[in-house]
Amino acid sequence: MSTDKIPTVLVDDLHVRYRVILGAGTGSAAGAMRSLLSGKSPGQLVKSVHAVKGVSLTAYEGDTIGLVGRNGSGKSSLLNAIAGLLQPSQGDVYTASRATLLGVKGALNKSVSGNRNITIGGLAMGMSRAEVEAMRADVIEFADLAEFIDMPMGTYSTGMQARLRFSIAAARQHEILLVDETLSTGDTEFRARSQAKIRELADSAGTVFLVAHSQTMIREVCNRAIWLDKGVIKLDGKTDEVLDAYDADIQEKKVAKEAGN
């Protein structure tokens, strides 16, 4: 390990398990009393998913790291744990400052206007009222929602919600930025604009983790890539090397599958 590099994110033998509620029972008062007394939820089928199974890595200032892997390989869970939005079941994550997750998962509060959502999002991130006001115009312009900004967010389309949500988080300078673009529902035009914004943030942020739709984008922006497979790191290294290996693996599996049919 070279001594001149400054570590900003240290992931130490991280395990993440989360519970998925498969179905809810009927909510009767008697059942509620039983479950309160027993401490169990009899009406609910709960399954535990072991999403990240012992990941260790160190990211340094100036690193832009692309995460690749199939659906369910633990990419999003890893980002959520780094941001402190998921509690590790084992191991831990250490960061130089609070990492911000730039997700695109819809409205923060559907019943109030887009404008109020900007305020809520900004204040929740720890900004002052003055800082929120300073960023408001930029957020509205970037999200391209000027005519709808005073309408309740419940009336927005999913794409519009995603745009506003992205714009709120992206309006701020971040030392450690986690971008999860896989859930993006914006249109092609906004996607292009958001990718340009991510590049800009990657240039100014200290450390970036990026989960993206496009491999091209990862190859372009990232100096390092990590391939996650079933919750463990399969390969960690230079972007091109890791992505080439990942592509080869996908091709191989495809061929094997076709041969099997």
Next chain:
Amino acid sequence: MNEKSITSIIDEFGLVSASKIPPLGKYLRETWRRWDFILELARARSTAEYSDSLLGRIWQLLTPLLNAAIYFFIFGILLGTKKGIENYTAFLVAGVFVFNFMQATITIAASALPKNERLIQAIHFPKLVLPLAAVVQQIQQYFVSLVVLVAVVLFTGEPITVMWLAMPFVLILQILFTTGLGLILARWGASSRDINQLLPFFTRSWRYVSGVFFSITIFTATFSVWVSTALQLNPGAVYIDLVRDSLMTSQTNEPIIWIMGVVWALLFFVVGLVYFYRGEKKYVN
């Protein structure tokens, strides 16, 4: 990497655990730093609550008025519970408003975390702000009700006395108690959605033993002294009686009621705060 090198890196570069909950003092300071966030969440709730109705925010005033009118009609006129109570109208309105504040606040606090799931999943912040926002929103509503209460009290011929000065003190105690109870329920509500099914039964029972529409002293005259004392010292009855004592000349309390008002407030506030804080880790998964 071995454990030793990890610890030395953490120390050397001042890295902080992303999952560790800060000590209580720091946690409270981080919450306080987000006071504007608490106010904004409270405002958003009020807006959402009233924006769908034609009369909008007028309901903030209409709801307490209608509540008082209904209780007066049923218990004052139809059932005649007013036996032995001077100025039953003011007595009843005070009971209904003071109790409704506690009931509404703890009910909303109990679902504060599940209701804000999206926010919790998106941004890291001390979750204490969520139940506190519920309390703040209900305090705003409560103050509107108190204006109605003062009007009713004056209209029914009560004089303004020096005891009115005790009102701010009584309200602070009541808010501290209610916040504490709300925080306890907020933690329960985070792990069990069932709490919302049970809560109405609890608040209804509590309402009936707190002397909202009858005088506990008169009602329990034939009961054992233990039952009578237990009813009078329950926090619901205590805060209702303290408000009546402050605003109405016909109502006076033993000093023990004042002492219990302070005891319940401090006990529940401190226990609720610590209990909620100690559950912080559980609120994110």
